[in-house]
Amino acid sequence: MRLVITGISGLLGSALAQTILQERPQWELTGISRKPPRFRPVSLWQSLDLTETDAVRRVVAQLNPDAVIHCAALSRPDLCEKNPNDSWVMNYLATRNIALACDRFDTELLHLSTDQVFYGADSNRAHDEYDALESGNVYGKTKIAAERYIKDHLRRYYIIRTGKIFGGPNDSKSFMHHAWENFSSGKEMACATDWAAHATHAEHLSRSLIAILERKTYGIYHVASPEAPNYLTIAHQILGAMGRPRTLAVPSTRRDVGLAAGRPPRCELSLKCWLWDFKNHLPPWQEGIKLFVRQRQEIKVPGHE
């Protein structure tokens, strides 16, 4: 398999590249981003600005991949809310560019999307893969537009929606990362009790993406560890794995945390398409947290920092 991963310098792209190098070493991999990745595999990296339509077409033609996994995005909802134009350019226009190139060269596209495409929907039930999409924030709206473009123009695509992603070699932005940083230095952290979503370790998600690519059953999948814990529950799990007191996690509300972009209070995804095809759930989020803490503790070994 000849594979291109966009967003190789990001949280998921770097974890995915690492997982593929370990588990599918025979695959030919190229990673794309503007800045070089801070972690391996820098040798597989190609610089490209995905908002440049002609350059995207040229690079996809040169690389001639069997599939593109499109992880590149402006993925921080609060940043998108403050910079709506950048958000549309990156999340919609760049995705359109990749989709056009995939269409032209008959390349499969696996596109990463988000639970926030359901921001405006009823948050008292889990959302199905084919439920109507509606979002109340800029990030969600741009991701809905990207999904629509792909559905309208491509035949061989996968759209993968997930909740919070954390862990892997380049996580410097997730709630789990910030909690780890605060709790390691004994600092308290406000953790919302009225805000809940799926939480999936990047390595667990990466293995699922490989499985989906190999199965060739195109369409929409919700892929995440089951259950949608709130932030306080996640923080307690992190503290338990670190052996630190639970009191470092201070119960608070979404309003206290003060976010630019609105979020659904609870966003649970129905995982039924994944279960039909793959029979087993992803590892529970609690296992993902244990793995995350173990990996962070290993990095702290002297000489490896």
Ligand SMILES: NC(=O)c1ccc[n+]([C@@H]2O[C@H](COP(=O)([O-])OP(=O)(O)OC[C@H]3O[C@@H](n4cnc5c(N)ncnc54)[C@H](OP(=O)(O)O)[C@@H]3O)[C@@H](O)[C@H]2O)c1
């Ligand atoms: N993180 C989450 O919790 C989460 C949850 C649900 C869904 N998702 C989705 O999952 C995917 C991966 O998210 P992530 O958290 O890994 O994102 P991320 O860490 O923010 O990484 C974004 C990547 O996009 C690249 N990028 C941005 N603008 C670019 C441009 N103009 N040209 C080329 N590359 C560009 C960045 O590299 P450069 O800046 O070097 O170009 C970076 O590698 C995204 O589609 C996101 O919407 C993420």
